[in-house]
Amino acid sequence: MSSLAVALTGNPNTGKSTIFNELTGARQKIGNWPGVTVDKKIGYLSHQGRNISVVDLPGTYSVNARSPEEKIVIDYLLNEKPDLVVDVLDSSNLERNLYLTIQLLEQGIPLLLDLNMQDEAKRHGIRVDTEKLGAALGMPVVETTARSRSSIKTLLDVFTSTMMEKYQPSEKVRAHIARVEGLRAGNLAADALEEKIIEERYAFIDSVVSECVSVAGASSDLTEKIDAVLANGWTALPLFLVMLYAVFQITFEWIGQPMADALDDFIGGPLTESVTATLESWEVADWMQSLIVDGVIGGVGGVLTFVPLIFVLFFCLSFLDGTGYMARVAFITDPIMRRVGLTGKGIMPLMMGFGCAVPAIMGARTLDSEKDRMTSILVTPFLTCGAKLPIMALFAAMFFPDNAANVVFAMYILGVIMAIIAAKLLGGTVFQEKGSTFLLELPPYRIPDMKTVLLETWDKGKGYLIKAGTIIFAMSVLIWFLGNFNFNGMTEEMNESFLAALGTGMSKLFIFHGFDTWEAGAAVITGILAKESVVSTMGILYGVGEISAEAEDAVETAATLMQSGMATAFTTMSAVAFMVFSQLYTPCVTALGTIKKETGSWKWMGFSAAYMFAIAWVVSLLVYQGGRLMGF
């Protein structure tokens, strides 16, 4: 069988990834924000006796080779020379999309133009005369709607039947290229030359669009109407905060928390009781009972309790992403991001940080300038990742049962504020290079595809289940061992254990913070290995202690022994100080490893670990001592 190498290129949000998925059957993240596909992805299929390889190139608005995406696209197309380059265009926004097309034609790259999103174009009353467009550019044109099976079949037929050698740029294109070359040969300064070339390109595009595109009875545009409110200069930011607040209410009050409470009741009640009864009936040794009940169930169960919150939160964020709203967040936050020396584009990797710092740090590759990238990498871990969420949820439910959602929301906001302050400080001191500009296309609002939303929720949430069964399980056993053994063997007194010795050492740093207990010190240490371990450590250490008289009242409201133990160890203010510290301190080892990999420097990794610990220590101290001064 003969083979055919196809490359898909085009602007972001043109449905390119959807076409790729439909063609190759591969599943890939289909998001609405720019830079989801940062590098090429290859899929394979057979059609009409030909083996076809399809490369999904990063979405880009131009090929000036300024950003990594642009460089990847132009390098690939010029060096690899695929048999067929498919330029996927959003038919409802042809003027913008043709800018990349004309740049590629200027580079002498023949293109198959795929006028995608025909359904969107029709809704907007836009009609493109494909014959005239093909004649104007001298290139073949095909129309598709990415999710339609028949469109994909048509596209495949076109792939195998189109002989690109037959096509030459039209007279109109050749005249445009001659004009651009004339400008380049002149004596214009670099900035003025670039401006003139851009003007020339848009003049060309205007003439093509006026020839080929007609707008019949423009229908009322729902997206514009919604944007008039949601992306309006005055209302956008308040509404964004309201939207986030609603997500937190759904997660921590209305849906997620009741599910988490039910799971907590089950794990702390029937499950623990039945396992204990079974182990006793089997006459299992006391130490093994302790390991299973206090270590494994206390540690892993303590983390599993929060899985419903994580799934509900990710569902809400994926749903908002699916509507097209999240793409507006870059636009909405651009003025704030610019004040700290970044651009709105930088908000996208940061938003990923609410899930996990690791992909967020890697996602910073999509940023154009080195300053933006380094700043993003160093401030992302301040945000509340999914692994910190159980810490916040545990303390908020324990110490602020009536305002848990508000307290967790406040911690998220604290993380964002600290990230902004750190970005500003880093931008003004360490990284002083000028930031970049960015071009963002806002996709239309859509009813989210529930299958995609649920798949994304599962993809993000399942990691926590896997972690609970692997690293948290292993950590729980280790913590149980360290908490029950010392150099003389097994000890009845946990405060004479290895863990107590380690925790006591760490706790000396927090004598002014109100949480200078060895248990809190031990949780801080294990939290550096994995943030979920803070909760599992609490579960193991406080889940086995004697319930003091002081904690008896708390037992009435708190479902578990862990919470009653915590009630004696923390005051309200020291609990807040601990939450603040946990929110801001050193990233987990995985995130630190990623920082090392992305910056290529041990120095930046060490800097990240040290400066975040120092900031967390100072802010937590200020919160605790400030609260005490105010009489809390």
Next chain:
Amino acid sequence: MATYILGAVLVVALIAAGRHIYRNFADDKHDCCGTEMNCTKCPHCGK
């Protein structure tokens, strides 16, 4: 006897967990990232 059996089960589970953690490290994968791919081929993050 039950203690020994449970101990053996726990050891097997710990070995499996350790193997998973080591493989993640060796293959450059991260559970919480939400993808089965290794990071060098991941479309979420690039390279």
